Amino acid sequence: MDLAGVLLALLLVLVLVVSLLSNLLVLLCFVYSTEIRKQVAGVFLVNLSFCNLLLTVLNMPFTLLGILRNPQPLGGCVCKAVGFLETFLTSNTMLSMAALSIDKWIAVVFPLSYTSKMRYKDAVILMGYSWLHSLTFPLVSLFYSWVDYNSVYASCTLHLKEETERRRFTVFTIVFHSTSFMLSLVILCFTYLKVLKVARFHCKRIDIITMQTLVLLVDIHPR
Secondary structure, three states: OOOOHHHHHHHHHHHHHHHHHHHHHHHHHHHHHHHHHHHHHHHHHHHHHHHHHHHHHHHHHHHHHHHHOOOOOOHHHHHHHHHHHHHHHHHHHHHHHHHHHHHHHHHHHHOOHHHHHHOOOHHHHHHHHHHHHHHHHHHHHHHHOOEEEOOOEEEEEOOOOHHHHHHHHHHHHHHHHHHHHHHHHHHHHHHHHHHHHHHHHHHHHHHHHHHHHHHHHHHOOOO
């Protein structure tokens, strides 16, 4: 193995350890903290951490094996299962992040009506949609046999073996990334820009109130 491969393997091990510890810590906090479990955002947070933890345990070790060993490290059926879960979990993770950002946007922009706009029922519905949405694409890819070991990524993921299906696979890939990753990116940008706008507005109000208070103190200070 060359130097680049060694560095890549070390980086992946570091990411694996950090991801494992951080997501386990989040799940432990959710289990032992009553305050977190009471919050609606906890539903999105635990789903996000659970998906990341499964990706860490199921996908990263096999990717590490693929880097260390050039041949495919897994059998056909196991590789398809890992590739199926990788597609499902990555999509579910992105949608969970989008749902969490929507929750924070409602909490900041509409604080007085947050409890009526975002309830546990709404959170469960959002997560249910996220799971159904995320399951659709790996099921389609599995049906068309587009899940296999990809030597470029050193992992079992979406992979086209027959060039005759290039157009269909390209359409599938565009739709998958547009409705999962691009959609999540747009939602994240929109919600956090709105939150930033509200935060800047409140900062300006605090600055004005502070200046008015200082002026008042100067005026009433005995000479």
